[in-house]
Amino acid sequence: MFKGYIEGYYSRRLAIDAFKDLKIPISHYFYGPKEDVYLRHRWKELDKNLKRRILPKKIKQVYCVSPSSEFFGDIKKNLKLLKRKLSHALEKAGFDEIAIFFDDIDITNFGQEAADKDLGKKHAEVLNEVSMHFSKQKNIWFCPSIYNLSLSKGIFDEGYLGGLKENLNKRVVIFWTGDNVISERIDNSSLKSIQDFFKNPIAIWDNFYANDYCPSRLFLGPLKGRSLNKSIVGHFLNGTGLKETDKFLLNYLFSPKQKVPYLPKELKPIFCNPFRTLNEKELQRALNISKKSIRFIFENPLDEILLEWKPFLMSSLNDIKLFHLESKKEVEGFLERRYSPLFVKGLTKKR
Secondary structure, eight states, rough: OOOEEEOOSSOOOOOOTTTTTTOOOEEEEEEEEEEEOOOOOOOTTTTTOOOOOOOOSSSSSEEOOOOOOOOGGHHHHHHHHHHHHHHHHTSSSOEEEEEOOOOSGGGGGTTTTTOHHHHHHHHHHHHHHHHHHTTTSSOOOEOOOSSSSHTTTTTTTTTTEEEEEEESSSSSEEOOOOOOOOOOOOOOHHHHHHHHHHHHHHHEEEEETTTTTTTTTTOSSSSBBBOOTTTTOEEEEEEEEHHHHHHHHGGGGTTOOOOOOOOOTTGGGGGGTOOOOHHHHHHHHHHOOOOHHHHHHHHOOHHHHHHHHHHHHHHHHHHHHHHHHHHHHHHHHHHHHHHHHHHHHHHHSSS
C-alpha cells in the first residue's frame, strides 16, 4: 500500500524545500494546495516558475489540477488546455504523476452535486481523456466532487457517483475520505461497499489531522480507527501546512505508537483528535494546570515544532482563564481583547 502526504488544504502553503530532509519513507507527495492560484483559479495558465518540490528522490511527486466549474462551457478548448498544463508539469517541471481534483470546486455549492448524474458522466469523460492521453502514466489520480458517503446523500446509481461508475476508465484511482469529510473510522466494511460499487482502485484521502476548518485547533494524537484492507491502493494524510507538525503526523503512518513531545500532560487530551471529548477528570486537570506547565509553555527553549504549536497552547491557556472568570463584566472584557467580535456576540447574545 502506498503511503504519503497531500498538500491539499486551505490557508497555508509549504515552502518548496519544506520536506527536503524528510526521513519518513512515504511513497507519494501530492502537490495540490488550495492557495496555489495556478492549480485552481488560473488553472488554464501555465505556471512558468513551476518546479518539483525539493524532496528525497524516491518520493513520487504528483501534480494536482482543479479545473473550475466553468470547464464544460468550451469542453474541447479546455481539454486541450488541461492536457497542455499536465504535460508541462510532467515534462518541464519534473513531476512524476498527475491528478485531477474536482473536490470543492464551488465552495458555495458544496455537496450539492450528489444528484447530478450528468456531471458525474462529464467528470468521467475528462478523466478518460486524460487517462488516454497520458497512457504511459502508471497512475492517474482523481478526487471526485462527491468524495465520501455523507456527501452522496445516499444517492448512488442515479446520481453523480452513478455517472462516474458507468463511464470512468477502471484504471483511474479514486480518492475517498470515508463516511464523512473528516472520518472518525475508516473500516473494511465501508470501503468494501465503495470498492464494489466502482470497481476502480480506491485510495484514502485522510483528513483526520486537517485543521483548516477549525484553525484555532491542532490535533496531534494517534491515528485511530483505521482498518484498511490490502486492496486499498494508498493511505494519504492531508496535512496542516505546518512543516514540522506534518512530518510528525506523517510518522503515525509508520509508527502508530509514537509519543507526542513537549505538550504539558494537562493539555494532551485537548490536542488529541477532533472526536475526543474531555471527561470530568481531564477537564479539571486542564483547568488546574500547574505553574510548572505554564512556565514550560512560556519559557522553554524553542524547538521548531514547539514553535509551531505555541500559538495553539497559548490559545488553550486563554480558554482556561476564560473558564475561571465569574462576572459578566470580567468575561466581556476578556473576550473583547482576545476573540473576534463575531465570536463575542455569538457567545454573549441571549438565546
